[in-house]
Amino acid sequence: MIWKALRGAFHKGKAMDESKLEFARQFIEAVPHAHALGMHLAAIGDGGATISMPYDLRLVGDPRTGVIHGGAVSALLDTCCGAAVMSHPDAPAGTATIDLRIEYMRAARPGQSITARAECHHITRNVAFVRATAHDEEEGLPVAVAVGTFTVERPKGGAK
Amino acid sequence: MNRPKPEPVQQVKQRRDAALRALVSGVPYIQFLGIQFERRGDELTGLLPFDEKLIGNPLLPALHGGVTAAFLEVTAIIELGWSFLWEDMEARRIDPASLDPLHLPRLPKTIDFTVDYLRSGLPRDAYARARVNRSGRRYASVHVEAWQDNRSRLFAQATGHFLMPEPEANG
Numbered sequence: 001m002i003w004k005a006l007r008g009a010f011h012k013g014k015a016m017d018e019s020k021l022e023f024a025r026q027f028i029e030a031v032p033h034a035h036a037l038g039m040h041l042a043a044i045g046d047g048g049a050t051i052s053m054p055y056d057l058r059l060v061g062d063p064r065t066g067v068i069h070g071g072a073v074s075a076l077l078d079t080c081c082g083a084a085v086m087s088h089p090d091a092p093a094g095t096a097t098i099d100l101r102i103e104y105m106r107a108a109r110p111g112q113s114i115t116a117r118a119e120c121h122h123i124t125r126n127v128a129f130v131r132a133t134a135h136d137e138e139e140g141l142p143v144a145v146a147v148g149t150f151t152v153e154r155p156k157g158g159a160k
Numbered sequence: 161m162n163r164p165k166p167e168p169v170q171q172v173k174q175r176r177d178a179a180l181r182a183l184v185s186g187v188p189y190i191q192f193l194g195i196q197f198e199r200r201g202d203e204l205t206g207l208l209p210f211d212e213k214l215i216g217n218p219l220l221p222a223l224h225g226g227v228t229a230a231f232l233e234v235t236a237i238i239e240l241g242w243s244f245l246w247e248d249m250e251a252r253r254i255d256p257a258s259l260d261p262l263h264l265p266r267l268p269k270t271i272d273f274t275v276d277y278l279r280s281g282l283p284r285d286a287y288a289r290a291r292v293n294r295s296g297r298r299y300a301s302v303h304v305e306a307w308q309d310n311r312s313r314l315f316a317q318a319t320g321h322f323l324m325p326e327p328e329a330n331g
Binding site: 001002003004031032034036057058059060061062063064068069070072075076077078079096097098101102103104107 | 190213264267270271273
């Protein structure tokens with residue numbers, strides 16, 4: 001996903017406060033596809049993000065079992081990774097996915113919501129490195145794990 | 161030589177189209193994204209008609225990266241599922257008329273999927289074609305390419321590994 005214009009949400013003050021979370025939440029939930037999947041931003045800041053997605057029969061990949069399609073889990077992980085990059089203290093002006101690899105460890109349990117947690121663990125002038133997990137409502141083994149690289153857009157005319 | 165009379169072309173088309181329809185129409189998520197498949201012989205092309213709900217960045221606007229990933233993954237899985245179904249159907253081991261969403265050949269499971277985003281997805285229709293590079297007894301490797309206006313300007317490509325479905329006990 002390509003991110004722009006979210007910057008102000010994260011970097012106005014020091015600590016992550018409720019109003020910033022609310023601003024970022026409104027921004028992400030206004031993305032048409034994020035809205036279509038019912039994504040909800042639970043936490044964001046300091047290069048980390050948590051986004052959940054409710055179980056929805058329209059997202060089923062196997063009608064015999066009711067298991068959610070991997071593609072919907074990919075969309076959730078991609079969104080969560082991008083949000084993590086945007087919230088990094090280095091304050092990129094925008095970011096876009098270069099590459100995203102997802103490993104599907106097990107089927108998500110039918111009826112349960114899926115929560116992705118992403119961490120931007122390293123950032124250079126040009127590239128952000130991200131890892132993420134997706135869990136259903138069971139503790140322990142994640143449904144999927146992801147690793148990705150993202151572009152780092154610098155603010156126009158910014159010397160930093 | 162005593163060749164059997166060739167089957168009428170309409171009958172062949174009808175059988176193959178019914179099998180493809182059974183494979184695709186039973187998956188709610190494929191319907192949710194609006195993905196369709198066009199068939200020429202055994203060759204499939206995935207088609208993702210543009211829709212507002214597929215947008216990831218309303219300012220550009222651009223397709224959501226997750227939609228691109230999902231489109232590629234769906235195309236890879238259907239291509240792989242179709243390759244087994246084709247063999248069974250052409251060998252007359254299954255009758256496509258008996259297929260419905262709850263009685264389908266099992267689809268392969270994704271082990272991993274790596275998407276390479278080459279350029280942003282524009283707000284218009286997208287196409288994808290998958291190639292099964294290896295299809296073994298247990299594992300398969302599939303490459304898939306997606307484009308929009310120009311076939312030679314891919315906007316994304318992906319490689320995935322898939323676990324083959326277990327053969328069902330009684331056909």
